[in-house]
Amino acid sequence: MANSICLLGGGAMGTACANVLAVEPTHDVRLWVRNPAYAHEIAESRENKRLLPGVRLADSILVTADAEAALKNANMVVVCVPTRGIRDVITTLKSHIPSEALLVSAVKGIENETLIRPSQMIQQLLGDRPVVAFGGPCHAEEVACGRPATVVAASDSLPHAEIVQQAFSNNNLRVYSNNDLLGVELAGALKNVIAIAAGISDGLQFGDNAKAALITRGLAEMVRFGEAMGAVPDTFYGLAGIGDLIATCGSQHSRNRRVGELLGQGQSLREIQDAMHAVAEGVFTARSIQSISQERQLDMPIAQEVFNVLFENKSPRTATIELMQRPLKPE
Numbered sequence: 001m002a003n004s005i006c007l008l009g010g011g012a013m014g015t016a017c018a019n020v021l022a023v024e025p026t027h028d029v030r031l032w033v034r035n036p037a038y039a040h041e042i043a044e045s046r047e048n049k050r051l052l053p054g055v056r057l058a059d060s061i062l063v064t065a066d067a068e069a070a071l072k073n074a075n076m077v078v079v080c081v082p083t084r085g086i087r088d089v090i091t092t093l094k095s096h097i098p099s100e101a102l103l104v105s106a107v108k109g110i111e112n113e114t115l116i117r118p119s120q121m122i123q124q125l126l127g128d129r130p131v132v133a134f135g136g137p138c139h140a141e142e143v144a145c146g147r148p149a150t151v152v153a154a155s156d157s158l159p160h161a162e163i164v165q166q167a168f169s170n171n172n173l174r175v176y177s178n179n180d181l182l183g184v185e186l187a188g189a190l191k192n193v194i195a196i197a198a199g200i201s202d203g204l205q206f207g208d209n210a211k212a213a214l215i216t217r218g219l220a221e222m223v224r225f226g227e228a229m230g231a232v233p234d235t236f237y238g239l240a241g242i243g244d245l246i247a248t249c250g251s252q253h254s255r256n257r258r259v260g261e262l263l264g265q266g267q268s269l270r271e272i273q274d275a276m277h278a279v280a281e282g283v284f285t286a287r288s289i290q291s292i293s294q295e296r297q298l299d300m301p302i303a304q305e306v307f308n309v310l311f312e313n314k315s316p317r318t319a320t321i322e323l324m325q326r327p328l329k330p331e
């Protein structure tokens with residue numbers, strides 16, 4: 001079925017989603033980019049040189065900073081900006097977003113100030129409409145050029161998740177539907193924090209055993225956190241949980257893993273962020289997870305040590321030793 005789909009955000013994810021959708025020729029795909037000069041550059045060169053270099057954008061995609069042109073008659077609007085940008089972007093575009101459009105989030109984070117999830121922010125800003133959130137292993141660099149991937153589309157309203165599932169599925173992308181929106185969004189946010197820990201381990205050259213330990217015990221933390229918040233534990237054993245955790249902790253593409261790797265190699269967070277164009281959501285999410293864990297007295301040792309390294313000036317080696325020296329317990 002033909003859809004008119006607007007992707008909000010000229011970053012790696014917005015650009016990659018546009019290319020994924022353009023495979024299905026009946027979709028009318030628009031990419032809204034905040035900065036007019038940059039929108040023009042992408043539209044002319046057919047490449048997002050800053051955030052997704054080396055990927056040619058399909059000719060059929062309209063790239064524009066003109067909100068009216070991007071959103072006119074759109075029946076699906078996909079939010080692809082970082083958590084910290086959602087309020088700004090939606091507030092700016094609100095009057096152009098059609099009231100009937102299905103709202104979709106590709107965002108993986110938890111807002112620092114309110115501790116709410118992207119779908120909740122979108123609903124706060126646009127009213128109580130169904131929101132569908134993507135989760136699962138989906139590096140923009142790979143899906144943008146048609147390498148096979150599987151993701152989940154989750155919503156409290158399964159029929160809406162299924163609409164997005166149909167629209168995005170093609171020979172290269174297989175989309176599963178899911179009705180645990182809470183679990184899928186929490187899994188996507190949490191895995192970024194664990195990926196920073198995995199990167200720290202890489203930076204310290206700890207090897208494969210340490211990485212496997214972080215993935216496995218990180219997953220245990222994610223499940224513990226999710227259950228406490230009311231999510232379905234099984235969600236964390238699916239694509240949005242273990243699937244994305246494996247991809248992000250192991251990938252050379254991952255910005256979160258890379259931040260951790262550079263921390264492990266001795267750089268400061270300030271140095272890393274100053275040199276990085278792209279957003280590593282886990283840096284911000286680590287704060288939100290820490291606040292929620294403290295409030296609910298949840299035991300999140302890996303996430304806590306990531307927070308300590310990021311914001312409390314703790315050295316990665318000391319954080320590792322303190323993780324290892326915790327009281328022994330059954331698995």
Ligand SMILES: NC(=O)c1ccc[n+]([C@@H]2O[C@H](COP(=O)([O-])OP(=O)(O)OC[C@H]3O[C@@H](n4cnc5c(N)ncnc54)[C@H](O)[C@@H]3O)[C@@H](O)[C@H]2O)c1
Pocket residue numbers: 009010011012013014034051080081082083084085086088089106107108109138139140141277278279281
């Ligand atoms: N890159 C991926 O592989 C990938 C995959 C799945 C999900 N995601 C998620 O998608 C979201 C966007 O990630 P991305 O990879 O496209 O990021 P990115 O860093 O590549 O691009 C972010 C885009 O948002 C804009 N932006 C940044 N801060 C903003 C702000 N405060 N207000 C308004 N706009 C702002 C930037 O100008 C840029 O166009 C994140 O939540 C990320 O976790 C990314």
Ligand SMILES: O=P(O)(O)OC[C@H](O)CO
Pocket residue numbers: 108136137138139140192195244247248253254255256257279280281
């Ligand atoms: O590059 P990262 O670390 O933001 O991860 C991107 C995606 O979330 C992987 O699924």
